[in-house]
Amino acid sequence: MTNKSNVLIIDGMALLFRGFFATAFTGNFMVNSKGIPRNGLFGFLNYFCNAIETFQPTHVICCWDMGSQTFRNDLYKGYKSNRDAPPEELVPQFDLAKDIVSAFQVPNVGIVGYEADDCIGTLAKQLQADHQVTVVTGDQDLLQLVDQQINIAIMKKGQGNYDVFNIDNFYEKRGLTPAQIIELKGLMGDSSDNYPGIKGVGEKTALKLLQQYETIDNMLADKDNLTKGMQNKLDQYAEDLEISRKLAEIYTEVPLTFSIEDALWNKDHSSIHTFLLEDLEFKNPERWLGKLQMAK
Structure with missing residues (x-):
């Protein structure tokens, strides 16, 4: 039995995009009275809360891309140049997703010039000596981070399904080492x-x-x-x-100023309840918050 803390690092971009496209194909953007689409936020909340319910973390961090240009664009001009701009209905949901995370009293981490993956990798490597780290993502690139005390949980089809890679099962699953x-x-x-x-x-x-x-x-x-x-x-x-x-290669030396104490998971959800109900106009915040009462 270990007393080590269990840090959950969430790939915010992966959850928000997945949440958006899971419903956008139907044309249901869940626009509120202020004209703000909320379908991506609805999906984000589903995935975010399910991850906390599933992995029972002591600490939670959420990482984000901060714009499309990073040091990799300087290395290779064509990097990600084939990607379309995000749908206009998704654009206002980026900042609101971060507001949701802040209302949960969870740190949003992102540095201009680096990808969310780099921030995730930097945090995971910094924390692994003293904490069990689990990264929730849909991005297979992050599998290279699997190590002692670092697990990568790949989101699978259907909410609550994860393919968890760790140092013991990695070679069996992939036929390779993480590196x-x-x-x-x-x-x-x-x-x-x-x-x-x-x-x-x-x-x-x-x-x-x-x-x-x-x-x-x-x-x-x-x-x-x-x-x-x-x-x-x-x-x-x-x-x-x-x-x-x-x-x-994920860059694991992003110049982050981060304190693990700021990531302590807080079960007081009064601020997020108000934000979801009054600001975003979600009628039943308990659909998410009720599940989190079991998360330590």
Whole structure:
């Protein structure tokens, strides 16, 4: 039995986007009397409260992107350039989601120039020595953070379903180590983030190479023993491979000023009750707050 605290780090962007698109396809934006859409906030609250109910944290933190431009755009001009602007109905819900988090007395963490993933990685690494850390996200990129005392809970279809990765089950689930996720994406690239990897190398080939060589550097050192086709690809796409590996790696030294005491989970929900009822005009805040009475 351990007395260590259990810190829950929530990927706010993942929860809000998931909440929005789960209902937006029906055209139901849940607009209140002030003309503000709330469908993303409704979904966010569902996922946020379910995560706390499921993982029973002692401390909670929520991380956010702070604009679309980060240091990765300086590394590679095309980074995420294939993404559309967020839907206009979602835009006002970004700040309101952060207001919800603040009303729960949970810290919102985000630094301009870095992604939420980088803030999550920095916090997880800072806290792992003294705390059990669980990250709730839909982003498979964060699997590279799995370590002693750091678990990644990937949200699955349907509320309350998580695929939890830890240091003991990771290789069985993925056939790789957490660090090799970076190498995998370096080889494959990432179409959603719009960076190239090695053209023509998919997941199957990348997995095979990493299971044989462990790292890209080991593979490059033995390049002469690869097939001629692979040798040619490595020569032709050497620059793409190097930049893709850099883009894939979560930066874990973001200059955060953070105190874990600020993240202590507080069961006094009077302020959030008022905010949900009066400001956002949700008629039944107890649908969420009632579930949290069991969260320690």
